[in-house]
Amino acid sequence: MLHRTLALLAAATTLVHAAPTEHVILVSIDGWAHHYFDDPKCHMPTVKALAAKGVRAKRMECSFPTVTWTNHTTLVTGVHPAKHGVLANEYFDRATRKKVPLIPDPIFNKDEIVKSPTIYDAAKAAGLTTAGVIWPASRGAKTLDWTVPDVGDQELFEKYGSPSLLEDARAAGIPIEKQAEWCKLGNPGKAQRDYMYSQLAQLIIKKHKPNFLAIHLVSLDSFEHSNGRQVPEAYWAANDSDNRVADLVRATEEAGIRDKTTFIITTDHGFVTFTKSINANAALKKDGFVKSVLGKSLAPDSQVFAMAEGGACFVYVLDDANRATILKQITPTLAKLEGVQGVVEAKDFDSKLHHITAAKDGREPDLVLLAADGYTFTDSLADNDVIIPNDPPKGAHGHFQLDANLYGGFVISGAGVQQGKVVDEIKNIDVTPTMARLLGIPFPGADGRVLDEALAK
Structure with missing residues (x-):
């Protein structure tokens, strides 16, 4: 069924009008609840500058359970868990009577667990270039041109990372050999990982100028798990994540594609x-x-x-x-x-x-x-x-998706987007249809809608 849908996507490409943008960069700040944006203790100047020149939603409804693997899959498929099949961070196998982990992609490749087409599948079918930097549930994705998986094992990281990207990273002095070590360090390692992931994304942007790139930042979630939400440690991590977003904006400027790029800054869930x-x-x-x-x-x-x-x-x-x-x-x-x-x-x-x-x-x-x-x-x-x-x-997190603290943040800014607008509420299933519209590619079958109120007329 998935392969047939991808074939239909490719066949339908010529039916779609000209793209409002040439590049979409999707940034997920793990655990970035909606209330951080207006919290005076939270210093995120880059994200706020993007919002000022773009559109912000006051809150975004996430998928249930409000966990990482489920929601990152929703963000790139535009459908609910019932359809995309990543039901939680793990599931219970009734036959073996054991839990089977999906996080952090230790067992399965993307095509084994994601049952619905992704935005990067559709982009690739349309002849566009794609990249993913530790995007959950994307291990072994054949439709990502440049990628490293969201895994903690060094062997898996290098086995499923794109060989050319790993080679370029080593040549550039990006410490990819530290992935497993930094994964074991707890909170300090998360911030170091985000810095490395940002470096990888910058390398991809400046060398390849991909039409679609998704990156997952992990430190805020980690500090919130250890300390709770809206505490000094979480504010520090939110600011660090903002610095990583600034890295990506600067990379598009250096690549000469800033005015042709749309940024989406969002998340997988809030926190309790x-x-x-x-x-x-x-x-x-x-x-x-x-x-x-x-x-x-x-x-x-x-x-x-x-x-x-x-x-x-x-x-x-x-x-x-x-x-x-x-x-x-x-x-x-x-x-x-x-x-x-x-x-x-x-x-x-x-x-x-x-x-x-x-x-x-x-x-x-x-x-x-x-x-x-x-x-x-x-x-x-x-x-x-x-x-x-x-x-x-x-x-x-993991709580009911309509609980006040579990709503996520959302900002869209750049090419093809209105400026200085705030909308009340969106759903995470709306993100992929909106990205498809921006890239001018077909994406039938989404549960969500295109955010027409955010796009330039």
Whole structure:
């Protein structure tokens, strides 16, 4: 189905009118919630200058769960998780009874997990050039001309990085050999990584002038996880991310393409500061539904597993014959847990979460729990406490996409864009249709819309 759609994209290329811009640069600042823009403590002069000469949305609705792999995939496909298939940062394999990580692309290539066409697939089909710098769920993407994957393993980083880009990076003194080392350093390593990723993107821009480039900046998210949202460490990281955006703007100037380039600065999710963690598995253990082997692995006769996804919890019923009965028994118990603000049953997955049911995709859960502000989930099998205090506070995401703190920021600026305008709210599914319009390429089948109110008339 994906290959057929790409063929249709290529065939339809000649039907689209002239492009308003020649280059689109998509920058995702991981964890950049909408409120940072107007926060007087947050110093982001480059992003604010782009907004002043472009269009800003007061807030952007993200995808559920509000996690990195899901939302970065939505940003480049224009469809909800039910269609693109990257359901979370991980999923639970009912057959093996183990969690399967999607973050940070340790196992699968892009074509194995992304079920819908991406904007870079469409751009390549239209004869344009494409680049991705650690864009989630893009490992091994055949339609990225210059790329390095979002992986923490050095061997994978170099195996799936474009050989010519890696060669140019070494020649330019960009320390790509530090990828794995810096990935292990925690917060300091994230800032160093962003600097390196910016250098790689600058190299691509100045040498190749790609029509489409996507880059993922990671330090803000890391500092928020460690300290919570809107704290001094997060403000520092936001300013550092702004410096990286300035690097990219300067690179387009040096490449002579600034007036032909459109910048989109956005994110994957906002953040919640939490002081307590909820362990649904501990509650289910008390009633005998969850059983473990020495607190390390799920027992073969365990009937349920509750997988934590930050502020969301995916509940899987593993006893197929008694699924309906078990759900009827456990749902009231889980709904009453401290910190659970909502329970979404499978019949409401599509309307409330834009997900499908386990009957259509076994990676989907049978029930979803939503954490309230101030809470996150954990899925440890070793702990018996249902509520675990966290002191000092930390940060999390994954919560319901309509929670106030989970909305993201969005700025679009440059060629083909209006100037000095603020719109109220957009959705992340709108980003790809808008990029396609700017590049003058077809992109049928998106769930989102073109942001006509932001584009030049």
